[in-house]
Amino acid sequence: MPDEFLLDEQACFALYAASRAVTDTYRPLLGELGLTYPQYLVLLVLWESDARPVKEIGEALHLDYGTLSPLLKRLEANGLVTRTRLPADERTVVISLTDEGRAARTRAAGVPSAIGCALGLDETERRQLIDTLRRLTASAAAYSSGGFDAQP
Amino acid sequence: MPDEFLLDEQACFALYAASRAVTDTYRPLLGELGLTYPQYLVLLVLWESDARPVKEIGEALHLDYGTLSPLLKRLEANGLVTRTRLPADERTVVISLTDEGRAARTRAAGVPSAIGCALGLDETERRQLIDTLRRLTASAAAYSSGGFDAQP
């Protein structure tokens, strides 16, 4: 049996390395738009459906307020989104795209295909990778908050 | 054709989310040992072969000096490694395990299997995931520094 501690045997390290390699690939592309990868993810969420409370963005991206609050302030400072308190509930802050935020989608038109090309996976592999990663994420999340595959 | 900008269609986001979910799973386990996940990775490298220059550790983990230098100082401050300049070449700093650093391997004995369980993948899936991620990482790295699958 191979050593459990061997770096190259570990799916976790492959995941960790791959994730950073992908971010590296995004960096020059998004840099031209003045965006980081997490900021781009927030825009993806808003391009799907605009004017969403911070909570919903956090749920979509699995990010908490501690990460999102300053990130959204930077997006606001860069003129891509606005932050408005909901009159019906003064606790919730709704994030909306500005004209420039919507225009950024056009400017980013080439990004998904460029990345798709850089990853070098065919459609079958891509589908299967997404499927495996989603089950892995769900399994890890269940383990982290429950001990095993238990209900809350 | 589905919207290229859809979050759930993107392998990159699945990767990003999975990577953080895995780190979340490690955190409580490594927290008991006073380690972070990147620090644990450095120890994995040293447990494989001790007394390595910073450069080699960086190559193994795909991390640069800007990340490693302060991280290794923290490991030193916590008594797990020593940092010694090589007499033959005063530029290179060799990182070596202390007794406590070697003992940490025993204390971490249960970590790999606990994580393996948390991920919920069978051996076939695990192998294939590692293989796909490695090819993806290599492809992304080639793209990032060369334009396409070119030689250096």
Next chain:
DNA sequence: GACAAATACCTTGCGCGCGATGTAATTGCG
């Protein structure tokens, strides 16, 4: 209608991760 609990968000602190810049030691080249 008062008040405790819950909710939505913000701030602080710390550890990465990476680009940019700096420094000392070594190598290579004429």
Next chain:
DNA sequence: CGCAATTACATCGCGCGCAAGGTATTTGTC
């Protein structure tokens, strides 16, 4: 040999990512 280029590492600044603690608003309960 002399000196420029290279190498190995350190430092700084900034943006995450997350835990912990704080504030303001709303909801639920009596």
